[in-house]
Amino acid sequence: MKNYKRGRFARRILLGIVILIGIVYLNRVSILQKIVALGSQSQLINIDKQSNSPTQNDELAKLKYTGQTVVEINHNQPTFSQEDLQIKQGGWQKLSSLDWLGRPQAANALLNKKLMPPSQKYKARERLTIKTPGYHAIKTGTNNTDWLYNRSHLIGYQFTGLNNEAKNLITGTRQLNADSRVNAKSMVTYETEIADYLHQSKNNYVRYQVKPIYKNVGLVPRGVHMMAQSNDNTLKFNVYVFNVQDGWTINYLNGKAERSE
Missing domain, CATH: 1.20.5 (Single alpha-helices involved in coiled-coils or other helix-helix interfaces)
Structure with a gap:
């Protein structure tokens, strides 16, 4: 017993x-x-790191926004290897697995006109239903008609037609995703440049990489690192886009935000 x-x-x-x-x-x-x-008042160890050596992602996460949404990295020169730029296998895309916090990681592709979806004039784009890490429905503007956050694609819908895929969607501000201000640059600036190039010829290819940059366990990325290079080298860039919204203070840990002016 x-x-x-x-x-x-x-x-x-x-x-x-x-x-x-x-x-x-x-x-x-x-x-x-x-x-x-609790540790915000003292020196904080980055628990995402696997080593003590700072990586490029760590350095990008430390960058301070000073009013310029897009900054050039490595003098705007991409760092793809010759193997990365091979086009023998044709177009493709590859999304990294979500990390242990459910956050999207690097997205890579070799873009080509054949991968692009039909015009929305002929096929309506499905509505986004994925709830991205840190997303909150926060209205902005005097009439509360605009939203602070978008569910931003890493590899844009116009390139491969990929839409409701958690590995490809992050919580991004309007300013990061598609800044409507005159002469302002954002992700859409570079996506449009690539799309225009691809439409010119079925023989045009663009090696493309987009990485969301997180700090520690923040659910909302501090920014996005975009890098592209065409097979004829006429198109190339290497930029970092801050995930910010002027007039707003964002808590990158959980996505909550409040007006700063």
Whole structure:
């Protein structure tokens, strides 16, 4: 009888541990964000890092926005290898797996006219239903008719027709995604440049890479690193686009935001 009671007690303890582990796992994002918040007054170790050596992503995450949404990286020269630029296999796209926080990672592609979807004039684009990490429906503007955030594609819909795919969608501001201000640059500036080039010839290819840049366990990227190079080298760029919205202060940990003026 004693052995039976001990066994039952041990099973209850084990069940309790399993339940506790499950609760911690399901709430891992909020728990980690609270840890980060508690340490915000002291030096914070980047728990995303696998080593002590700073990477390019780390350096980009540290960049400070000073009013210029787009800045050039490496003098605007992409860093693809010759192997990266091979076009023998034709066009393709590859999306990285979501990380342990459910955040999209690098998206790569070799773009070509054949991959582009039919015009929306002939086929309506499906409505986005994916809820991206850190997304909040926040209205802006005096009439509250505009939204602070878009669900921004890493590889633009116009290139491959990919739409409702969690690995390809991040929480991005309007200013990052498609800034409507005169002479302002944003992701759409470079996407349009690529699309125009691809439409010129079926023999035109563009090696393309887009990386969301996160800091620590923030759900909303600090910005997006975009790099492209055409097979004839007439089109190339290497830029970083800040994920900001003038007049707003964004909490990149959870996506909450408030007016700053």
